[in-house]
Amino acid sequence: MGEIFAILSGKGGTGKTSVCAGIATALAEQGLRILCVDCDVGLRNLDISLGFSDSSALSFLDVCEGDYRLEDAPRHPAYPNLFFLTAPMNRATESIDLPSFSSMLRRAKGMFDFIFLDAPAGVDAGFRLAATPGERFLLVTGAGPAAIRDAARVADLLELMGKQDVRLIVNRVRKDMLKTVRLTIDDVMDTAGLPLTGIVPEDPQVTLSASFGRPLLQYAQSSPAAKSFRRIANRVQGFHEPIIFR
Ligand SMILES: Nc1ncnc2c1ncn2[C@@H]1O[C@H](COP(=O)(O)OP(=O)(O)OP(=O)(O)O)[C@@H](O)[C@H]1O
Ligand SMILES: [Mg+2]
Known part of the structure; x- marks a missing residue:
């Protein structure tokens, strides 16, 4: 049976769509059957990052x-x-029937190894669309303490929904920030109990590949972010993969 991942963040523009495309293509590269679903009703762009x-x-x-x-x-x-x-x-997110969406995803679990739901920013209808059927959760955040705490608030909401298996991905980390980021992450892991599943470096190839309509893992297959997505894809499958930052 496949597993449903929801890619979430409270804040907009943290890199949910880029991370979703990166992990999904890394898993597909390994031969796994993947379904990606764009839940950003009215503002879709996962098609671009996926190519x-x-x-x-x-x-x-x-x-x-x-x-x-x-x-x-x-x-x-x-x-x-x-x-x-x-x-x-051409539809409002609020008008989408959540039970039909969830039932479609239950069927998809029988056909795919992993299903990825790319959520919009915020914690309203679009968040619920992805969070309700989600089984595992990746919260994508920026490196600043405010952004990470914002993700911790989303984790609280998920806990209220009875959701478990919530993990953090810190995106767009620059080398010179790493020491500060480590301290903040340690703090969040301690206070919010939110485990870290990956650090994705700031990498201009992420934006460049999307502007050419090509998946990052094809366009710049050895770029720092591409390597990081492959490592996260291994962790998602439960393989031991130390969290390193190059
Ligand atoms: N690791 C990275 N390095 C450099 N640029 C990045 C990285 N990740 C994302 N970006 C860029 O940041 C911008 C926002 O990324 P993206 O669209 O993936 O965020 P999002 O969280 O899905 O946004 P939204 O909340 O609007 O859905 C894009 O221009 C993308 O190319
Ligand atoms: Mg997005």
């Missing part, structure tokens, strides 16, 4: 409402095990 062309778009609503089947989800042009459902553009 899917707009013409191949099928929205999760098309499947939830029964117009298409999960088997119709477009396949990635370079990763034959990676499939994608985009977010609808």
Whole structure:
């Protein structure tokens, strides 16, 4: 049975979409069957980070409402095990039927090894869309103490929802920040009980690859962020992979 990961953050622009695409492509590279679902209704952009062309778009609503089947989800042009459902553009998130969405994802668990839900920023309807069916959670945060504490607040919300297996990814870390970041992370791990699952370096290739509509792991396969996503993909599968920062 596959597992459903929700990629969340309270704050906007922390790198959820980039991290989601990076981990999903790293797992697909290893031959695992992956479904990515963009939950950012009205503001979708996971297609760009994954390197899917707009013409191949099928929205999760098309499947939830029964117009298409999960088997119709477009396949990635370079990763034959990676499939994608985009977010609808012309609907309000509040109007999406959460039970139908959850039931579609339950079916997907029988077809894929991992399902990734890329959530929008904030803690309202879009957050609930991804958090409710989610089984494992990656909170993507920036390196500053305020951003990390914001993620800890999201972890509190998840705890109220009865969710477990919540982990932190600190994104866009620069080498010169590392000492401070380590202290802050230690603090958060102690106070919020939020384990760290990866540190992703600041890497211009992340933005460059997206602007060329290519997945980072293909466009700059040995770049620092690409290497970090591969290590996180190993940890996600339970393999021992020490947290290092180069
Ligand atoms: N590790 C990184 N190094 C450099 N740039 C990055 C990194 N991660 C993300 N970015 C850049 O930061 C910007 C925001 O990233 P992204 O869209 O992934 O964030 P998001 O959390 O999904 O945003 P939103 O909350 O709007 O959905 C993008 O321009 C992206 O290219
Ligand atoms: Mg995003």
